[in-house]
Amino acid sequence: MSVVARQGFKYSLIGYFGFLLGTISSVFIFPFDMEFYGKLRYVLPTAEMLLPIVVFGLSFSNVKFFLQSQKDGKHQNFLSLSLVGVIINFIIFLGLFFAFFYFFPSFKAWQIWEMKGLILPLILILALSAVLNKYISNFKRIVVPNIFENIFPKIANLGAFVLFFWMGATEKTSYAFFFAMFFTAFLGYIFYANKLEKIKPDFTTDYIKKNNLWREVLSYSFFGFLGNIGNYIAFRVDNFMIGEFLSFEENGAYGILLSVLSFIMIPQMGLFNISAPIIYQSIYENNFEELDRFHKKTSLTLFFLGAVLFSCILIGFPYLTHFIKNGEQLRLASPVVWILGSAMLFDLATGFNGHIISLSKYYRFNIVVMLFLAVTTIVLNIYFIKNTDFGIVGVAMATAVSLTLFNIVKIAFNYWKFKVLPLSMEMVYTTILCCLGITLSIILPESKNAFVNMIYKPAVVLAIIGTGNYFMKIYPLEKYFNKNFFRSLIKF
Structure with a gap:
């Protein structure tokens, strides 16, 4: 069996295991305290919704430009600069985040401000992990990253819930465990990437400046960012909206x-x-x-x-x-x-x-319709939440209408x-x-x-x-x- 076949088979097994773990937990464990589970369901989707702003498509660029940079012996230099880029983006994002709440203090009543101590660090860890995840995939290794990406979040939810509900831990302690699982996954990415090929940090900029490669990287990353942010917002905004405006x-x-x-x-x-x-x-x-x-x-x-x-x-x-x-x-x-x-x-x-x-060759059209889906979902969610008493049924209607329109446009x-x-x-x-x-x-x-x-x-x-x-x-x-x-x- 080839490497691709083995990896694909194991990837599927892990996917099904993660699916079963998440579903069984949601049906038979989390209903014991739906308020606390609702908080967990708010934190991760909100962090993931803002994640593309920090990653800015650099994860995709580590796939697109890997073969050429590897041929030139500069793939680790590309990775190092990508991770630095993520950190710089995060610092800029932090500035914009706090500036927004400084100039519009009325929004400090939102849950995202109350839970910023958990959400903001989580965004950084997820962003760095996203880059490493795509980098590792270049070595045709997708199984271990899938464990970090698919299993660890479910263990984080389950462990935090068990600590809080059955073991009597405080919310703060439970959140610490929740965050620790993602941080452990991040360390796992580093360890596994180093195992595949010893990591040698290289922060020189000569290669990226050569032939204005940075322009091409920036352009490709930007399109990746547009498509990704539309996707993340469209499929995670419902949990954010319910947490902010309902309960x-x-x-x-x-x-x-x-x-x-x-x-x-x-x-x-x-x-x-x-x-x-x-x-x-x-x-x-x-x-x-x-x-x-x-x-x-x-x-x-x-x-x-x-x-x-x-x-x-x-x-x-x-x-x-x-x-x-x-x-x-x-x-x-x-x-x-x-x-x-x-x-x-x-x-x-x-x-x-x-x-x-x-x-x-029309791949850019996907970006347009994905952004259309994101905007439509947000607008409809706001309408149903603010103008009706449907509650989560209204959120479901908003998501259903926008997803259906999205598919009709693509058809x-x-x-x-x-x-x-x-x-x-x-x-x-x-x-x-x-x-x-x-x-x-x-x-x-x-x-x-x-x-x-x-x-x-x-x-x-x-x-x-x-x-x-x-x-x-x-x-x-x-x-x-x-x-x-x-x-x-x-x-x-």
Whole structure:
């Protein structure tokens, strides 16, 4: 097995382990104190939302310019200057941060000011770690960085929560543990990078000045910054908004519901790594007919499997809440599951439309639509929070509307430029089957035992979808779940 195959397989295993750890913790542990969990869910997304300002695309530049700088024997010089650049950016960011609150003291009532002692140092650690993460990926090593990036944050959340709720530690002590996990991950990045190749700090500027290389680096980093900040804001602003304008308790409930919905995204895990070379080759060869065929095939795969999981979640979640601490509060917020889940399902239906744009010569368009998504999400969040009494349901509506518009724009662009569409009639049939399964499951009589309902009602949904799929031949499940399925997994 090649290095890439081994790393990819281990990467997937770690991804699934992290997913399970996070989901199990969110469902069975964090509901014991949703207010404190809401605070944890506020701190990290807020730090990540501001992270691109400090990184400023330098992490991506350490991939883009690695081969050339390595050939010139200056890749460690490039890394050293990138880390210095991050520190300088952080100092500038600190100045702007404190200047803002100095000139607008009314904003000091915001939670970000109250929790600045934790959020600001976390931003610096995450920024330095981001650069090292991308640098290490140049050596085709992605497993260990994935542990630092995916597992450590979940341990930080879980450990801080256990310390606070079950061991009686103060919030300050719990936050210290939370931050210590990210700092440990940062040290781990340094140790692992040094293990791959001994780090020799080099802060000279001759190489970066040669042939005005710094201009090219600055330009590339700037585009990376624009795309990254749009992405981070769009997908993290909801936790920030809820924490600032609603309550930490509601933020905790929202985070738990998001963890439940993350099951829908399981089919997407690892699939892009397989699809990317095929997408790129089709674009490179101008074989848009093949690209359209492949786009529809992968989109149907993501949508069909996601729809099955979503249908089971919709039916089983209300009964699951009977076994969750403060489950009644989550049950009352169940519209969030319907609204956000539907938007996430449409996102799956559009497949890899964003990746098609990214791998083409129109990659800059992704930056435009990502910024559009970020602005739309912020504006809609403010509107629903300030002008309605919907609470976290309003936040879910804002996110769902902006994410749907975002995907529609990308679908239109891909059809305009490449004449490819992810949508197909099979998706319509799948939707009809799922709606039928959900409807029949709801009207069926309930047992007095919530556990029985949680098992048998989703089983009815699966039976209806499976039977309908067998006769309608919507998705070829038999090609995947046959006698060679598990054997192929082992062989891989």
